[in-house]
Amino acid sequence: MKKRGRGVASMWYGIGNTGLPNPAAAFIEVLSDTSVNLMVGCADIGQGSTTAMAQIAAEELGLDYEDIHVTSADTMVTPEGGATSASRQTLISGNATKLAARQAKGTLAEVASGFLNVPEEDLIFRNREIYSCKDNSVRMTYKELMAEMKKHGRLAVGAGAYNPKTTYLDPQTMAGIPYEVYSYATTIAEVEVDTETGEVEVLKVVSAHDVGRSINDVMVEGQIEGGVVMGEGFAVFEKVEYSNGVIKNPIFSKYLIPTAMDAPDIYSVVVECEGECGAYGAKGVGEPALIPSIPAIAAAVEDAIGVHFTSLPITPTDVLRELDKQKER
Amino acid sequence: MKEFSFFSPGTLDEALSLLSQHKDSVSVIAGGTDIVLELNERAHTAQAVVDISKIKDLRYVKVVDGVVRIGALSTFTDLENDPYIRDHVKSLYSACYYVGSPQIRNLGTIGGNVANASVAGDTPTALISLDATVVLRSAAGKREMKITDFYSGAGKTQLEKDELLTEIYFDAPTENMATAYTKLGKRKALVIVVIGLAVLLERDCNNICSKAQVVIGAVARYPKRLPSIEHYLVGKPITKETFEGCRDMFSQIVYDMIPTRASVGYKKESVKGVANKTFNSILKDFSLSGGEE
DSSP states (O other): EEEEEEEEEEEEEEEOOSSSSOOOOEEEETTSSSOOOEEEEOOOOOSSSHHHHHHHHHHTTOOGGGGGEESSOOOOTOOOOOOOTTOOHHHHHHHHOOOHHHHHHHHHHHHHHHTTTTGGEEEEEEEEEEEOOOOOOOHHHHHHHHHHHHHHHHOOOEEEEOOOOOOOOOOOOSOOOOOEEEEEEEEEEEEEEEEETOEEEEHHHOOOOOOOOOOOOHHHHHHHHHHHHHIIIIIOOOOOEEETTSSSSSSSSSOOOOOOOOOOEEEEEEEEEOOTTTTTBBOOOOOTTTTHHHHHHHHHHHHHOOOOOOSSSHHHHHHHHHHHHHHHH | OOEEEEEOOOHHHHHHHHHHHTTTTTEEESTTTTTHHHHHOOOOOOOOOEEEEEEGGGEEEEEETTTEETTTTHHHHHTOOOOOHHHOOHHHHHHHHHHSSSSHHHHHHHHHHHOOOTTOOSSHHHHHHHHHHEEEEETTEEEEEEHHHOOOOSSSSSSTTTTTTEEEEEEEETTTTTEEEEOOSSSSSSSOOOOOEEEEEEEEESBBBEEEEEEEESSSOOOOEOOHHHHHHHBBBBBBHHHHHTHEEEEEEHHHHHHTTTTTTHHHHHHHHHHHHHHHHHHHTTTOOSSSO
C-alpha cells in the first residue's frame, strides 16, 4: 500500500561569523572603455558568487553586468577572500566588492561633479550614465566621463575590505553574539511510502527562504533546488557503511545520492526583507537551502506511517523493519 | 590497464575467425559498459580484445512468423524505442527501460547483458520468462539453446571462447498473454537491481491461467524460474485474489534461496510488494479490475 504524508520544518541560520575575525577584500578598476576589472578572493565553487559580485559592482557603479570582468580566487592577483563556507560570501565578499566599487566611484564622482557642475552628493550613476538627481537633463555618458578622467590624469580604482564586527564569544560559556545576521526558512515536504517495499518517494517540496535581498533570483532558486535534493539524499539515500573504522562504500555506485529521476517537484519561494548589513541587504542561502529539507522529509515519513525515526537515512530496510515492529505492538 | 591487442572486425565472419585465432585469451567488447570497467580496474587479463560494435548486421529487432528475433548488438535504447517491444513485450521493454541511465542504455547491448551474466542483469530475467533461445556462432558452426540452459554452467555461461552470441529469439506473445517486469532498486535510476521479477501469463477464454512463466532475478546467482508459483497459478482464474494467494510463497522462496544472506530480511518482505506491482501490471494489461490505475 502507498501512504502519503506531509512534514514541515523551520530554521534560522547565522550568516557571517563574529566570534572570530572574518574578513574579505576586493580590488576594482573602471577602465577607459568603461569596462571594469574586479578582483575578488571569493572562490566560486558553483554557487554563482562570481555572477553575484559582478552584479553588485555593476549596481554600485551604474554600469551593466556585462561591463564587469571578474577575476576570482587567483592568489596571484586577488586579495584575501576567506573560505567559501558558512554561507558567508554574498554577505562578506559582497560588501567588500561594494566598498571597492564605492571608492572608485568617489573619484568618478569628483570628476563628474566638476564637468556637470553638480554637487557630488546629487549625482546618480545608472544605466551607463551619470546625471543630477535634481535635473536629469544635466547628464553625461560613462564614455564621456572616462574621457574626462583621462584628460585629468585620474584613475578610477578602489579597494574594499569587509569584516563583520568581531564580538568574540565568552571563552568559558561560548555565550555572545555569534553571527552578524540570520537567514530564515520553512520547508514543507510531501512523501509517499510504499509499505510493501519500504521505498520512500519524495514527491513535492516547497521551500521558502528569507534571503534579505535576492541578488539573482534564478541563482537563489537554483541554490534552494540543490539544497532540497541534497537534503533528500541525506534523508533517504546517503548511508556511510563502515566496519572496524573502514568505510565499506567509498564509491558512488554504492554510496547513493539522488539522481534527476529521484528529485521531487520543487517549489522555491524567495522571500525578501530588510537584510540589514549585507550588500543591498543580501544575506546567504547556501546552507539554509539544505537544512530544513531533511527534518521536513523525516516528518513527512512519520506523518505517512506513524514511525518516528531517530537516525538517517531512512532506508527501505528501516521502513519495513519499523512497520513490522508496529504490527507486533 | 594491462596491454592487449585490439581488433575491430567489420563482419561477423571476420569476428568469428579472430575469436578462433585468439581463443586462448580473448574478450569480446560490444557496448563496453561492463568490460571497460573491468579493463580499467585491471581485473581483465585477456591478451586480445575483439570489438564487435561495427558489425551492423547484428543490430535488429524483427518479428518473423510469430517469432521475435533480436540481434545481439541491439542496444537497450533500440529496444526501449522499438514500438513492437514496447506494445507487445512489456516485460522486456521494462527490463531495458530500467537499465542504468540513458547514456548506459545508448551503449549497452542486450547480447552483452545476456553474455556477461551479471547477477544483477535486468534483461536475462525478462528473457527467461519469455522462454528465449540464444544463438551462438563460431567459425566451426552454430548452436542454439534455451537461455535457461545457457546459464546452467557451474558459475559461468555455456559460451565458449571462440563463440559469439549473435541472436536471441522467442515466440511472440499472443493476444491471450500479458508480460511484466518489475525492478526494485535503491533509487529510481543508475542503480543495481535488488529484486527483479518477470512474469508471462496466458489465459484461456474463461480467464483461467493456462500458462505461467515466472522468473526472479538478483536473488540467486542467476535468474531462476519459480516452478511452485507457476504450478500454483496454472488452472486458477486470473484475479487479484489469485495473485494475493501466492504472496507468502514468494517470501518463502526468497528465504529458502538466501537464508543466511544479510539482505534476506528485507528481500523476503519486499518481494511481496514486487510481486504485487508485477501482477497489477498483468491485470491492467488484461484490462481486469485491481490493476494499477
